[in-house]
Amino acid sequence: MIEVKNLVKRYGNHNAVDHLSFTVEDGQVFGFLGPNGAGKSTTMNIITGYLAATEGDVIIEGHNVLEEPEAAKRCIGYLPELPPLYPDMTVTEYLQFAAELKEIPKANRENQISQAMALTHLEDMATRLIRNLSKGYRQRVGLAQAILGFPRIIILDEPTVGLDPKQVVEIRDLIRRLAKEHTVILSSHILSEIRAVCDKVLIIRKGRFVACDTPEDLEEQLSASDRMELLVKGTQEEAEQVLRKLSGIGAYTVLEHTGDTVRLSLHSDGDRREELFFAFAGAKLPLLELRPRLATLEDVFLDLTDDDDAVAAKAAALLKNEPAKAGTKEDSDHAGNL
């Protein structure tokens, strides 16, 4: 179990990590999701003891990283963003070095190394110099190093960067297999990856906590806010007139505007499909399409981590099932005209 409490990492007057708190339970695959520069790697570097936090505590299996660094580090296998490889060593030499560094008992070492190599499919590369390996294989050597000795917690910083699609699938399988007996933390800005393997997702933005839940719940929460998509035969003005008269309709945006149809996306207060149907029918504007719009994890992510603070705040508010304050009709009209 990893507990991160109120973590702050300050560089000058910029907070790379800003009061971040979360808990990773045993046996979870925990995903860090955030755009580049959100503080994912910094957080991982603090958890693994490479960097020290400005404020806050990291407690790993009951050991505080700052107070008992050796005990805490013994529980962790870490693959940093750039695999820490020595180009002048062969794969076997490197793994032997890593095994000794991790204080794996000598009798156990060979067995552990061959297991790690088998899991990462490195057997054929055992005697090659790391200098001569391709990026994908280097990444695998780094991964083999991280799982060496099978520590209880395995932390992987963007483990599939630079791998071809087949290797990506292999690594995902490996992560799933590891997850049966280990806690795995991985970071990514690739959504499909997180969606495919993670039990729980932590979304961070500019070093701050945004949301932490299962991927399914995140999607559901945003979808539950009754987003709908309409395709109306008529002009934009006519459609807007109808919408204005209706109660319980929140912000709306015009998605598409072609000849005689207009596609709108809107938030409503509860299920308003019937009212919408009759209102448009009464105005003699045929509704060609009316469907609830399910948010995908991608939408959630893109909204929650938008560079614009207002957009992100709006999305975060939706997540907490609060009415979006930033999204007034005037706002969305403006957005529609863009």
Added chain:
Amino acid sequence: MRAIYKREVRSYYNTLTGWIFMAVMTAFIGVYFMVYNMLNGAAYFSYALSAVLFLFMVLVPLLTMRSMAEERHSKTDQLLLTSPASISGVVLGKFFAMMTVFLVPVLISCLCPLIIRLNGTAFLKADYGTILAFFLLGGVQIAAGLLISALTESQIIAAVGTFSVLLVMYLWDGLVSLLPTSASGSLVGLLIILLAICFLADAISNNWMVTGGIGLVGAVALVGAYIHDSSSFNSLLPNLLGSFSLTDAFTAFATDHVFDLQGLLLYLSLTALLLFLTCQVLQKRRWN
């Protein structure tokens, strides 16, 4: 520590660095041995050794520039510092690996007094004492190189920085003799040194209270002592700095043939101090 030590030693011999270091050092010791002892018939091998001291300035940077700077540059320090190994273990592992590489030419040079013995009178005790001092002096310089390498990410800067520091160490006696010997000059010099210590303390502790405390207490003590008895400040600065001379102790061994225990202790304690500072630099970097 053992894992790091083994890897470092292997790496020095897998790359050219270790071989070049050993070859050049052995070759130069050999040349001076040849000229001083074989051709000109000096009975003390220590003369040849004291003539090759300048080699450290070139060879030590070659050995040390990579040690920490390259780890940081290629981010392999992430592996070392997130492993259960302690920071002091990392530093000591690297230091002892370099000392091992340095030990090889030193052991080869241990043959030289025996060769002299074969050809006539040899002063084995004096010569082996000098070789010990030579080895420990090398240790101080390697520790200095390690510290400088830990301060930067660039091998070139590490090499040039180490060369400059070793040059200052080499010319120390000459430089100290240029300092003023008057009492007021000593006071000013000591205050400047105090200022430098304050900078160092601030860099390590990152706490202005500690820095201010050290500065205030030191300044009051110095000025107070000066007002109380200014005559004791006469040539205090040159004497104080002169006692840090690295070549002094070596010269005691090499030319005076005295077993200078105090000098050896100076070497060992300076090495320990430099290694401690290296650990502090690595520790400190985690906080920035």
